[in-house]
Amino acid sequence: MxxxxxxxxxxxxxxxxxxxxxxxxxxxxxxxxxxxxxxxxxxxxxxxxxxxxxxxxxxxxxxxxxxxxxxxxxxxxxxxxxxGTAPTRKSPATVDLLRRMLDIQPDTLIGQRNRALLALGFAGALRRSELVALEIGDLVSQEGGALLTLRRSKTDPDGAGQTIGILNGSIIRTLEHISTWCEAAGITSGRLFRSVDRHGRIGGSLSDRSVARIIKTAAEAVGLDPERFSGHSLRAGFITSGAEAGADALLIAETSRHQSLDVLRSYVRRASLLKTHAGHRFL
Incomplete structure (x- = not known):
């Protein structure tokens, strides 16, 4: 609208x-x-x-x-x-790139928030609009990870709610980053991700454009062209990393919540174009 x-x-x-x-x-x-x-x-x-x-x-x-x-x-x-009608595709923030983005964040309140946001956006294959709408109560700890409830999303405009699993992982350590951010910011209720000014003062909710800026800034900090990345890069990064690791498309879809597997297959196909190339045996 x-x-x-x-x-x-x-x-x-x-x-x-x-x-x-x-x-x-x-x-x-x-x-x-x-x-x-x-x-x-x-x-x-x-x-x-x-x-x-x-x-x-x-x-x-x-x-x-x-x-x-x-x-x-x-x-x-x-x-x-x-x-032409081909969409302009932004680069995915795959797991190796994401790890570099996390490592480059400063040990400040803003850096702690950015680590939590980048890690959760990747681990949940979240859209930027979904990230900024999260409440702290939407994330419930479970053995081995947490359950994340999305109250409303692009594929759930009526607000029926969707729940996905979030693994802490041994590489990204998503839940540890979220815990560090919440403790440092003193957040116990309300929106999970909030603005922080240069003096370390906590403000209101982030905008979806802020998520895009955080991703672009992180990409630039590790020496990449920020114009190649967008708010969609975390979501695309999870899907691409899953495809590269050989994860089943249906399992990827459980997290990404794609309604159309045809859309998901386009990511999987791009990630496996070289790994499954017909010329491996003779080129």
Whole structure:
């Protein structure tokens, strides 16, 4: 909804600048807007979402949607031919890289929080929105690890809740990092991850953008290009590391909570492209 509102506002502003009507908009107007955004260097997915947002605004206003208009469809097809439709994939923070990211964190309150966040985001294959929404009570210790309850997520918009297992592990030591952070910050209830200023004062909840910045900063600290990483890198790192270790896809899916195994298989396939290459026996 936030993205749709942003796209709709951009469309209205563009129409105002061009002295054309935004609602109802003519198919030729939408087609021209697509061409304008294409010239600005927008990605294919962003352009397609913008058209969907404008179409949605028309439907909410009781107007006929233009999404099936031949003019608009031709413009979208031309955009796809120009840009292609392959998504821009960010690099996964695999287990070896994550260990370096953890080791580089300073022994400060911010460093302790970052270690806990990076470790849990990886161990639970969590989305950044899921990380910032966690309450301390959502993590319940069990023998051998802990159970983490996700109250709401992208694949659970109705809030039915999903529970996954979190291992402490001998390499990442996720639960130890969380315990250290909570004890140092004096957190006993409420949000698990919070902002910390440069004076060490604890603030309110983190934003999902803060998670992305923490990951990018950690990547840069170990000598990597931060632009290659995003808030999705921890989740992708768990899935990729699991695939590289030969873990069963269904077991990976129990943690990642993928509804479509086809999506999960794309990660597994990328991780095993060289390990299972047909040329191993003769190249």
């Amino acid at each position: 936030r993205a749709y509102r942003t796209d709709w506002a951009a469309f209205v502003a563009w129409c105002h600048a061009q002295s054309v009507t935004a609602l109802p908009a003519q198919p030729e107007t939408v087609s021209a807007w697509i061409a304008s955004r294409l010239e600005q260097g927008r990605k294919a997915a962003t352009l397609a979402r913008g058209v969907a947002a404008v179409s949605c605004a028309h439907e909410l206003a009781g107007l006929e949607s233009f999404s099936r208009s031949r003019v608009v469809q031709d413009a979208l097809r031309g955009m796809r031919r120009t840009l």
